[in-house]
Amino acid sequence: MVLEELKESLDKxxxxxxxxxxxxxxxxxxxxxxFEYSRIIKIDLIRFMSYIAVSDGVLSWKExxxxxxxxxxxxxxxxxxxxxxxxxxxSDEFETSIPITLRIFVAFDNAAYTTGIDLGSELGDSxxxxxxxxxxxxxxxxxxxxEDMDESEKAGIxxxxxSMQKFIDDxxxxxxxxxxxxxxxxxxxxxxxxxxxxxxxxxxxxRAPKKK
Numbered sequence: 001m002v003l004e005e006l007k008e009s010l011d012k013x014x015x016x017x018x019x020x021x022x023x024x025x026x027x028x029x030x031x032x033x034x035f036e037y038s039r040i041i042k043i044d045l046i047r048f049m050s051y052i053a054v055s056d057g058v059l060s061w062k063e064x065x066x067x068x069x070x071x072x073x074x075x076x077x078x079x080x081x082x083x084x085x086x087x088x089x090x091s092d093e094f095e096t097s098i099p100i101t102l103r104i105f106v107a108f109d110n111a112a113y114t115t116g117i118d119l120g121s122e123l124g125d126s127x128x129x130x131x132x133x134x135x136x137x138x139x140x141x142x143x144x145x146x147e148d149m150d151e152s153e154k155a156g157i158x159x160x161x162x163s164m165q166k167f168i169d170d171x172x173x174x175x176x177x178x179x180x181x182x183x184x185x186x187x188x189x190x191x192x193x194x195x196x197x198x199x200x201x202x203x204x205x206x207r208a209p210k211k212k
Contacts, residue, residue: 102128103167
C-alpha cells in the first residue's frame with residue numbers, strides 16, 4: 001500500500017472514530033465534550049508503529065519519517081525511544097494489550113447488531129485489517145519481508161494482532177468472518193510505500209531499549 005493510499009485509509013478511519021463518538025459512547029468513556037475520538041486511534045497506531053520500529057533492535061529515521069508523514073508530526077528516533085520507555089511499549093504486556101479504539105469499535109458493532117443496523121462490515125475487523133496494512137508499511141520502509149524477519153520479532157507483532165482478533169472473537173455478539181493474521185501472506189504482492197522515504201537511510205539510527 002503506497003503512502004497516499006494509507007493516509008486515505010487513516011482519514012476514513014478518523015471519520016469513523018468521530019462518527020462513533022457522536023453516537024452516544026462519550027458518557028460511557030468519561031471523555032470531555034470537545035474530545036476528538038480520532039485522537040484515540042492516532043495514539044493507538046503510534047504505539048503500535050513504535051513497537052514495530054523497536055522490535056528489530058534499532059529505531060531508524062525511515063520509520064520516524066513514515067510515522068511523521070502519516071500523522072503530521074515531527075518525530076525522530078530519540079523521541080520515539082523516550083515514548084516507548086515512558087509507555088512500556090516494548091514489553092510482553094503490550095503484545096497482549098487491546099487498543100482502546102478496538103474496544104470502542106466492538107462496543108459499537110454490538111450496539112449496531114442489537115438494534116439491527118447494517119454497517120456493511122464490522123468495524124472491529126476493519127481496524128485489524130488497517131493494523132495489518134500499517135505493519136506492511138513498516139516492513140516495506142526497511143525493505144523487509146516477513147521471511148527475513150527474526151522469529152521473535154515476527155512473533156511479537158503477530159501476537160499483538162492475534163490478541164486483537166481474539167478480543168473480537170470473544171466480545172462480538174454478531175456472526176463475523178474470522179480473520180487469521182498471516183504476515184507472510186498479507187505482505188505478498190503489495191505495492192511499496194513512498195520510495196522517497198525508503199531512500200532516506202543516511203541519518204544515524206538509535207539503539208532500541210531492551211524488552212521488558
